[in-house]
Amino acid sequence: SVAIFGALRRLALALPQPAAVRSRPGRVWRWRNLLVSFAHSVLAGLWALLSLWHSPELLSDIQDGYSVSGHLLVCFSSGYFIHDTLDIIFNHQSRSSWEYLVHHAMAISAFVSLIVTGRFLVAAVLLLLVEVSNIFLTVRMLLKMSNVPSPALYEANKYINLVMYFAFRLAPQAYLTWYFLRYVEVQGQGAFLTANLLLLDAMILMYFSRLLRSDFFPSLRKGSAGRDVDGEKFLID
Template identity: 60%
Template sequence: MGITPSVPQRRQRGGGRDPIWQTPEMLIEIETAWSLSGYLLVCFSAGYFIHDTVDIVVSHQARASWEYLVHHVMAMGAFFSGIFWSRFVGGGVLTLLVEVSNIFLTIRMMMKINNAQHLLFYQVNKYVNLVMYFLFRLAPQAYLTHFFLRYGGQRTLGTFLLGILLMLDVMILIYFSRLLRSDFCPKRVPSQQLKDKFLTE
């Protein structure tokens, strides 16, 4: 007996080869919905996290980047449920909406590295970044947490994923507080912390 469902079963749950915008049920039927594009996206993302983890360890940056390593390990644990058991693929796709927010966070980081905080573009991006963080990080995490709370107290894959999700919730809230302190309450940030741009900002 295989660990993954047959192709007909998969197509009944999702859209087969359809992209996510043509299979909105993946964002509702988080556990059972399946599509080829969503599955490949989860596989590609898991591969990225594996590659980045190996790169951090090989380049001897594990101590400085331990937060990223913790995040990557938790993300890989969650994505593997979709890869090997074809369950919660929709949840994996939903968590990857965070990459939309990462576009503006990366712009922000690059401008801070180049000391361009005085530019109007930085000020505009600061507020856009805040909105994107809420829409594509906080809101999806809250939705997923609400969904997975139904597995509380059960010894299931959903309970395991709930544990990972709660830890990610804590990390995202910590990063959000750092973002607010850095961009909207700069006087409260000690000057020596400004060097730690990747982790504290």
């Protein structure tokens, strides 16, 4: 799947760009990268939803439940994280996007362990529901970058984004954290995945606070005035 996202990257290069992006060279890479991220979010988010809808019995066995669809989904998303990591590094964006590199390292290492052992695949599918939320989060960032003269569109997406953040990011994450702390033995693969999950909890709460400050409490934003964030992938503007 790394090659698939490489092809999507080349396709994104050929697509027309908004004037606000073309006029700021620092935004070109970020725009293209976000388009590839958007494609992954749509594909992986819908795939995760369909996998759970088609096989709801998997939710009763998070540790050892198995489906071919779920296994392939984890492989597919692993390819995206590998591709995005290489894209960041080879385009000299490591400094501005270091948080993504940390996140991707966690995701790749966890997913590889699941692919090899075939265990906790259901947990990975639940976590990948986050990609449904990422669809609207990415749309938010694309709208801001393109300076689309449609406040109503941004406002509508802002509230949809908040609802999706709760439903597909915070809720699955909270449930899995509770499940792992209560039922998974803290040794071997279980300990490794629990540590990854707790680190991801901290990152998600940090992103949520950024989202609230940026879209709902702008007066609480600190240190962003005059800051050039054209090359940054993360939610800071």
